[in-house]
Amino acid sequence: MGRWGHTFLRDSALDGWVRIDSKRVYSSDYFGVYIDEVRLPNGERISYDWFEAPDFCVVVPLRDEKLVMIENYRYPADGWFLEFPAGHLEKGEDAQDAAKRELEEETGYTPKELFYLQWYYPTSRSNQRAYVFVARVDKKGKTKREQSELQRVKIVSKDYLKRKILSGEVKHGATLVAFALALSRGFF
Structure with missing residues (x-):
């Protein structure tokens, strides 16, 4: 184990x-x-x-007809990435609680509704699981980012994100999977 x-x-x-x-x-x-x-x-x-x-969660935040995303600087890739909020589960933490926490920490938004979609293995050489959620959000508070996180909140339309994905500009794997799952479940 x-x-x-x-x-x-x-x-x-x-x-x-x-x-x-x-x-x-x-x-x-x-x-x-x-x-x-x-x-x-x-x-x-x-x-x-x-x-x-550790397992992680990724959240697709919906605010009215827009998506709440982050532009995240990734040190190993030395670049900015358009992503959905995501983060590791703390030891003993439930995936749903982690999704709420990460959403608030990274965007300042709290979910009024949270829908669990499914989990998947993000890589073949690990036992790590990724849990995907969709959240309907309304009010924005303050972010509580970790010291190593360099991020900006970005509100985008669904069409904007689709264009960025189709042009190959979205490179974050968990964001691509979460988008596909949310799309397949009728959230877009």
Whole structure:
């Protein structure tokens, strides 16, 4: 069982992968890196590297007919990204509570209605889950950003976001998935 309560590789005859050994080779407050020795269904042994990270939520905030988004500076990519509010779940925190908290911290808006859409695995080499919500918001308060977050709130139309996605300008994976899920559920 991992630090955040998930099991990535299971010792299960059903899937045929058997974990022989697991070594944590790096650990921080944000993620842990593991190298596992695994026996495959054909009997071959391999090393399998993977990382464990806390789950996160992403929120599609709707204000009237507009979307509340953030322009977020991402240090590793050295650029600004148009994104929906998102953030990690605190240890023991429910995804719905995290969605409300992240929405308020990053935009200042509080949800009057919150709809859970679904969760997904954002990457194949991790057990991290992403929980997607849509929020109907009304009043704006103050943001409570973390020291490392460089962000600007941006109110956009749904058509504006669609154009930015179709032109390839939206690069944030969780935003693209959340938009597709909200669209498929009839929110746009």
